[in-house]
Amino acid sequence: MLRRLIAGSMLLMPAAIYADSIEISGGGHLSGEIKSQGDFVVVEVDDEIQVALPRSRVRRMVDSGELAKYQELAAKTGDDAELNYKLAIWCVTGNNVPGRAQYYKRFHLQRAVELDPDHPQARAALGFKKHEGKWIRSVDLMHDRGMISVGGRWELPEAVALNETAEASEIETKTWKRDVSRLVGIVTKGSSKAGEAMDTLRAINDPMAAGAIADQLLRSRNNRSQSSGLRRVWIDLLGRFKNRTSVQALVRAGIEEPDATLREAALKHLQEYGASSAAATYLPMLKANDHDTVNRAARALSWFPDPEMAMEYVNALVTTQTTTGPAGAGMNVGFGDNGANGMSSGSQPIVNKSTSNNTAVLALLKEIEPDADFGYDERAWQAYFAAKKTAFSGDLRRDR
The missing domain is CATH 2.30.30 (SH3 type barrels.)
Known part of the structure; x- marks a missing residue:
């Protein structure tokens, strides 16, 4: 034998x-x-x-016995490409083939392609695409296009790099939040290591810590959990980092911070880095339906005066604030402190309007035009800036 x-x-x-x-x-x-x-x-x-x-x-x-049905079908496939393809699909349907059914599937797909190189379904199942008349593996085609596979998805390398950077940044940001919170706890408890912890906080120079610092500044804004000295550290650190996160936090502090000293410190840092972001944020606030907001915005804008925005300032000199009160029975007439009134009939809500001369806006106008003073006369200011814009001091005649 x-x-x-x-x-x-x-x-x-x-x-x-x-x-x-x-x-x-x-x-x-x-x-x-x-x-x-x-x-x-x-x-x-x-x-x-x-x-x-x-x-x-x-x-x-x-x-x-577990493979009896498979063996029976496999014996019938012979050199038929279509039968081999159908058997490949059968292998991964339900529990027809125990164990690693994908291996059986791949064998019969490869056999189908061997018998019929242009079998479209078998080619596709094996990861091929027809490109310029030729079958090419999808992975090779995507690589030729400069793509890389990440988690089953094809992406540009630049996008993958950005995602990886973002993930790393998120991890580092969380680490900084934990470390900063620990140091703050030591400082606020006044332990023997408080001075050392404060020095460590002041020495932070990693821009990745900006999120943790901004979070401390925001959370301590409306409570007394932290001293003014500690909160000033947050302002100065954010001014040191000079990145998007720190600028956003300083812009908010420049308008929302109740402590005038800290508010001005934030605006001073923004003068050095972030002035355009600050001005772009504060300018639309001049149109707010709230006199206090308008004046706070004007005070913040005084750190970034821009003559090109003169007309925007003029339009905010005198503003009208509208508020709605609860409905009342019959006819109701209400008078504000400045003589403005609101009226409602029946169960309609009462609409109150109050007009205000905004002193901070006037101060802003005088800052860009120290030699002019038209008070709250918007038309006079408009005429002044219009005349200044069209004025021409040269001689249009040309020497011959």
């Missing part, structure tokens, strides 16, 4: 009924009588052939 000993990984189609099968690591299976010989597993496929595999290559042993 001729017996051949074959070592390797292959998938043999059954021609008879076999007693047992083994699944091979990396794909495929062998069916036959299984024998164990030390570090090897020997599968007697028939009287002529034995296959020896190292135990490390054997993923698991399978009872032949």
